[in-house]
Amino acid sequence: MQWLRSLIARSPRRALVLGKTLFLAGAILILGAVFARASLVALNTDRAEARQPALHTLAEAWPQYPTWLVPEGPVGFGIAAVLVLVGMGVTSLAESARRKQKR
Template sequence: MHWLRSIIRRAPRRYLVLGKTSLLVGAILIVGAVFARGGLVALNTERAEAKLPALRTLAEAYPQYPTWIVPEGPLGFAISAVLVLIGTGLTVMAEAAIKEQRWRGKV
């Protein structure tokens, strides 16, 4: 962990931006998946009333859209959660490095 902190100390603002970007991307993926799942449930409710078989994936429901971006399974959610955790960790470490540099008078 010490090696990561020493890398971040060299350019803390760069890693702050990288951390916030990673956090934002992971959060958007998770929220997008929740809304997509809600839309799929609503669509399957209508299909059940029409006595049609239920759709399992977003790709079946919306073939014209790039649904590969949206995490649907446990692996996709795990990757999104890892992005959020990495982003949070980088952001916290970069902010600490920036505070340390300000305290020392380097920034």
């Protein structure tokens, strides 16, 4: 942990940008998954009315799009959550290093 603090202390601005980027990437993944799941539920509602079998994954519903980017299971959501948490941590450490540097 000390090596991370010293690395951030050397260039707090870069660390701040990195932290915000990681946070934003994780948040976009989570929001994308929420909206994708909502659209899949709506699609399955229409399919149920037409007496067709339900679709279980996004790849079944939209095979022409790269749906591997969207987290669908616990592992994908875990990775996105780790990105958010790491981004928040790095941003927090960079902000404190930046304040110390300004003094």
